[in-house]
Amino acid sequence: MEVSSSLRDAFVHLVKDIFPSLTTQDPLYNALALGAILTVALLLYIVARLVVRPQIANWVYRTNNLWDNALQEHGFFRRLMHLVPALFIFLITPVLIDSESVLHGLMIKSAQLYMLYSGLLGVFALLSTVEDVYNASALSKRAPITGFIQVTKLGFAILTILLSISLIVDRSPLLLVSGLTAIAAVLLLIFRDTILGFVAGIQIAANRMFNTGDWITMQKYEVDGEIQEIGLTNVKVQNWDKTISTLPTYSLTTEAVKNWRGMQESGGRRIKRAVYIDIHSIKLCDSDMLDRFSKVRYISEYIETKTNELRAYHRDYSIDESDLLNSRRLTNIGTFRAYLEAYLRKHPRVNQELTLMVRQLPPNELGLPLELYCFSNRKEWVEYEKIQADIFDHVMAMLDIFDLKAYQRDGHLAHLALASSNPNAAPNSSDAE
Numbered sequence: 001m002e003v004s005s006s007l008r009d010a011f012v013h014l015v016k017d018i019f020p021s022l023t024t025q026d027p028l029y030n031a032l033a034l035g036a037i038l039t040v041a042l043l044l045y046i047v048a049r050l051v052v053r054p055q056i057a058n059w060v061y062r063t064n065n066l067w068d069n070a071l072q073e074h075g076f077f078r079r080l081m082h083l084v085p086a087l088f089i090f091l092i093t094p095v096l097i098d099s100e101s102v103l104h105g106l107m108i109k110s111a112q113l114y115m116l117y118s119g120l121l122g123v124f125a126l127l128s129t130v131e132d133v134y135n136a137s138a139l140s141k142r143a144p145i146t147g148f149i150q151v152t153k154l155g156f157a158i159l160t161i162l163l164s165i166s167l168i169v170d171r172s173p174l175l176l177v178s179g180l181t182a183i184a185a186v187l188l189l190i191f192r193d194t195i196l197g198f199v200a201g202i203q204i205a206a207n208r209m210f211n212t213g214d215w216i217t218m219q220k221y222e223v224d225g226e227i228q229e230i231g232l233t234n235v236k237v238q239n240w241d242k243t244i245s246t247l248p249t250y251s252l253t254t255e256a257v258k259n260w261r262g263m264q265e266s267g268g269r270r271i272k273r274a275v276y277i278d279i280h281s282i283k284l285c286d287s288d289m290l291d292r293f294s295k296v297r298y299i300s301e302y303i304e305t306k307t308n309e310l311r312a313y314h315r316d317y318s319i320d321e322s323d324l325l326n327s328r329r330l331t332n333i334g335t336f337r338a339y340l341e342a343y344l345r346k347h348p349r350v351n352q353e354l355t356l357m358v359r360q361l362p363p364n365e366l367g368l369p370l371e372l373y374c375f376s377n378r379k380e381w382v383e384y385e386k387i388q389a390d391i392f393d394h395v396m397a398m399l400d401i402f403d404l405k406a407y408q409r410d411g412h413l414a415h416l417a418l419a420s421s422n423p424n425a426a427p428n429s430s431d432a433e
Contacts, residue, residue, distance in 0.1 A: 127149050
């Protein structure tokens with residue numbers, strides 16, 4: 001109190017030296033007091049901005065901590081500098097200006113609002129720092145917190161607005177909150193996406209459904225790429241064509257979404273593709289074909305085993321091997337299937353610990369689908385496509401070795417047209433029905 005009185009007396013004495021007849025009740029005195037308060041407050045802010053803040057920045061960058069660097073980058077210390085002039089105005093106004101003056105109430109409320117919103121910006125910077133530090137940790141791979149940070153920011157913003165209105169109208173914030181119940185339905189409509197996004201964010205975090213960096217596919221929104229950010233109301237996805245898709249957060253829990261995280265965390269990426277074999281090229285193997293197939297490294301043992309098995313079968317049941325009706329013989333499609341499986345078993349880029357098979361699918365108008373089902377040990381898109389292409393390059397090139405043909409609609413029609421135009425031509429194995 002003594003310091004306040006001394007400061008007021010000194011200011012009044014200074015003013016009267018300039019204006020001897022001026023009293024503290026004159027409007028000119030209040031104007032001079034206001035000008036003095038604002039001038040000193042501005043000088044304090046400039047000193048804090050130009051002297052104190054660089055010192056804090058030097059101290060921050062000398063340390064190896066991540067959190068203080070993030071605080072500096074988000075402007076936490078810069079925003080706190082505004083509290084210095086606001087606090088000065090709040091403390092010095094009652095000293096120089098009479099409490100009964102209108103200007104006194106205006107200055108006090110302005111200083112309180114200044115401190116309130118400066119503190120809100122500081123809290124925003126602090127929450128952004130928490131988000132950055134969390135995203136840099138290993139925990140961020142398990143559950144994102146961007147949505148929760150945004151909800152917290154929204155809560156502080158709403159609280160600040162309520163306190164601001166309470167200061168302006170001189171009413172308790174509880175009265176304002178009680179009045180909000182009358183417009184609750186309107187607020188629900190306004191904040192519909194926010195509420196749905198908040199609920200979806202809880203589900204996503206609790207069940208670890210999605211995270212930043214996950215590869216997702218959503219046919220409804222034509223989304224195919226990696227999640228860049230999971231916010232309170234929106235999710236940003238960078239598609240593989242480098243475009244950015246923005247979709248509602250709640251759509252991740254209400255729409256059909258394919259998350260490729262399981263593939264990324266597994267030991268390989270699935271290869272599941274079929275080659276359509278022309279049914280007319282499928283036939284039984286004769287001795288010449290078996291001799292030729294037995295020279296293929298991957299199936300030489302298979303040919304020998306199967307030949308001995310069939311020879312024993314014919315001997316046990318007294319069946320002449322030349323009897324095509326009752327004898328058992330290998331087929332070129334079955335031998336080719338055995339070759340492909342053996343080829344995949346020896347392929348260095350195929351994961352041998354996951355499912356691996358070569359199977360026939362039901363025949364259709366395009367021929368007999370021969371499907372390769374395996375997993376590459378490289379999951380990167382470019383490498384995966386190279387491995388898959390190399391495998392099917394080999395598959396297509398080996399068809400002729402096993403006297404098989406891949407079905408090709410135009411080529412097959414041309415072949416039939418040639419056969420119909422030359423009915424006296426001798427049929428070959430591929431013409432047999």
